[in-house]
Amino acid sequence: MFRFLTSGESHGKALTAILEGVPAGLELDRAGIDRELARRQKGYGRGKRMQIENDSVQILSGVRHGLTLGGPITLQIENKDWKNWQESMSIEVPLPGVKRRVVTRPRPGHADLAGSLKFATHDARNILERASARETAARVAVGAVAKCLLERFGTRILSHVVSIGPHGLPPGNSIPWEKIEALPDDSPLRCVDPELEKRMMAAIDEVHQAGDTIGGSFEVVAAGVTPGLGSHTQWDLRLDALLARALVSIPSVKGVEIGEAALGARSRGSEYHDDIFYEAKKRSFYRKTNRAGGVEGGVSNGEEIRARAYVKPLSTLRKKPKQSVDLETKKPFMAAVERSDTNALLAAGVVGEAVTAIALVERFLAKFGGDSMEETRRNHQGYLRQLRSF
Ligand SMILES: Cc1cc2nc3c(=O)[nH]c(=O)nc-3n(C[C@H](O)[C@H](O)[C@H](O)COP(=O)(O)O)c2cc1C
Secondary structure, eight states: OOEEEEEOOTTSSEEEEEEEOOOBTOBOOHHHHHHHHHHHTOOTTOOTHHHHOOOOEEEEESEETTEEOSSOEEEEEEOGGGGGTTTTTOSSOOOTTOOOOOOOSOOTTSSHHHHHHHTTOSOTHHHHHHHSGGGHHHHHHHHHHHHHHHHTTTOEEEEEEEEETTEEOOTTOOOOHHHHHTSOTTOSSOOSOHHHHHHHHHHHHHHHHTTOOOOEEEEEEEESOOTTOSOTTSGGGOHHHHHHHHHHTSTTEEEEEESSHHHHHTSOHHHHSOOOEEETTTTEEEOSOOTTTTEETTEEOSSOEEEEEEEOOOSOOSSSOEEEEOTTTOOEEEEOOSSOOSOOHHHHHHHHHHHHHHHHHHHHHHHHOOSBHHHHHHHHHHHHHHHHTO
């Protein structure tokens, strides 16, 4: 069973992930994981924190001579900013007079208040340190391992930004995989339309000047997915449900659409559903359209998996404060903060790729199992043979 946990605070010493269930014999190198971490740090509209951090993974266990061993893999990413926070985040009880950086002013839209009430603390730092999207760096590292395994079986996963505020790609148009793949790693927003991307950047500039933030949406596409992942037989095995859970778990993602769900809600069945065809030469079924987004009945159908995620505007507002109430004094104040991203859509998309890879690899290994890559490969090939002789 593929499973993992992450730990670590935003300004703590490091983020750590322990994952298990990866078969032995998977080639894994730090550079591949670092590439994904670097992609998460990019994007037009990011704040100063991303200039401080230069994420790089340490593999502390589970890999020998470049190959996984089959046991738990420990990944660690240092927080470079920790050196500025050693006293405020010390494990030991701080000495008198030490800067504690207590937070009693909860920011609307963050976990600050809900978490402080739940965990019985008047210092919201105890909450925000873990609720921060810094945690997603650890998930991107885990996702890089998942991607690496899926790639061995022909599955590749990418994302692109669909909209920022009112500026977006026209609805109902499926962007071809090749166009998304052609986006360079230094693309400012990973938008496939350069003119639209300029308008998106101008919108980010405008809200940044105003000390405000702006929402948007991104799409994750998984190509070459083996048909048959997930199951209609039980609610919690449905692949679409698992993908939606994975994507909504990203901080600030508030909605998920599988395929053309919003279009479907406005359409007749005869217009919406994808016709089924059969190619005798390849002995396989296929579709000419993919409004279902690659999943039917909670099972992958072999078409590209397409999921869009809707991201709320970030809640740390520099010059447009929201009303809030101090946890200690119960007095009202206006919440405004200096350092924050204006928009993190590109990064959220990269995290979206990681969590999609994790959801897919979990179901992939549940179906094909295997303690070694050799065994997993044999099981996978046997299933593909079974599909061809259907
Ligand atoms: C990559 C990424 C970067 C983020 N950066 C910020 C940020 O700089 N400032 C901020 O207020 N929120 C940021 N967020 C969003 C918050 O983490 C999130 O809104 C908050 O934890 C509350 O969770 P919720 O929005 O899911 O309710 C970021 C989210 C992601 C995915």
